[in-house]
Amino acid sequence: MKSVEVYILSGFLGAGKTTLLKNILKQEQENGRKIAVVMNELGKISIDSDAVSDDIPLKELLNGCVCCTMQGQLEAQLQGMLSQYELDAIYIETTGAAHPIEVLDACLSPVFADKLAIGAIVTLVDGPRYHDRTGLSIQLQKLLQEQIHHADVVLLNKIDALSDSEQASLVMDIQNIAPASKVLLTQFASVRLSDFQQVSRMKRREHEQTHVEHHLHLKTYVHTFTGPIDFDSFENFLRTMPDTIYRVKGYVAFTRSAETYLFQYSYGMPLYMKEPVKMKKTLVFIGENLDHDWLKQELTSLQH
Structure with a gap:
């Protein structure tokens, strides 16, 4: 049985993750691939789920982030998807408060050995907000750094609101935090699938050491x-x-x-x-x- 690819979409609230997800799903459907989505919301009601069309399997984790009580629930949702559908890939859109390691942790349950293949962690950065990040609390600044540090691909979004020199400065800063990450400049979270699907993938094999190309941080x-x-x-x-x-x-x-x-x-x-x-x-x-x-x-x- 082939492994199902998993892509983790990370980034702060308002960075444009739902727009990114819409763009991705449109391209995946045009390619004829079978896709499912897990959405993680901090509130009790999901607003973003309207972005996913009815023909795409969707699981929602409400009122919490993947990093705490939701982790077991995420594992259960993934298990349900794998048993219910034949899939090519699963996209997990995390709450802005989620740490990428916690999300990856849930995907790497021994239950999923050989069933899931981790594709890439894609972190979307709100350009103007990141430029003014000194106004954020220390905790939020640290989380934002962590989301960038552990990403395989960083999308610096909303660049139309930044000058060329501001863009260059932010790219340099991101590359200092995550030297091996691929950094892309985007407007309206517009990205080609190949931009992150060609990033090296984790292959997990029973009894063997995991083969990981040097690009993947975690x-x-x-x-x-x-x-x-x-x-x-x-x-x-x-x-x-x-x-x-x-x-x-x-x-x-x-x-x-x-x-x-x-x-x-x-x-x-x-x-x-x-x-x-x-x-x-x-x-x-x-x-x-x-x-x-x-x-x-x-x-x-x-x-x-």
Whole structure:
């Protein structure tokens, strides 16, 4: 079964994400591809969903951002789409308050191993607002930087409201934050599919290290254990992990118990939850500059 491509559309409220989505869907339909959309709204009522025509499968996550309680719901929505439709690609339009890593995290659930292929994280930047960003709170400025930093493609939108020198200055600033990202200048979020679909894609293969071209900032490594591992050795491994590993999630079993555990790790905190169903013992690592050889060696040694 072929993997379904996933594209994450990130950016602040008002940057033009819904206009971007409309442009993308029009082109995808002209190409005859089967597309689905997940929209994430902060309020209890979705306004933007009117942008998606009735013949495109749409799931909505309301009253929250993907980064907190919505994450499990997003996984469930994706699972539902995959079982219900034959798709070529899924587009996730995030709320302006969402962090790209959190959204990617939900897409990389071990449940989706080999079912989803992460395409690109596309961040839309409101040109005039970014130019005047010093007026934003420190927290919002930091989030905006993070959205740019983790993007594979950055669209600097509404450039018609900026002078040539302002455009050049903002592009330079964006390239400093995300040197490997592709930066495009847009009006009305007008972009060609090829502008981001040709960005290198994450290929995830069972039992193998993930192959990722150097353009993609957030990398993954998928490791499947053949049996239970030693708990203390695993805890020691977590303490030696580089801080550029942001998330670990998946299922593990330990030699000291017959249970299977759902394991999640973020910001240095491990969490173990007993899993009543026997799941494949697979962990997904998300981070930057992952040393696949080191991870494979360390994780394999836990079984000996």
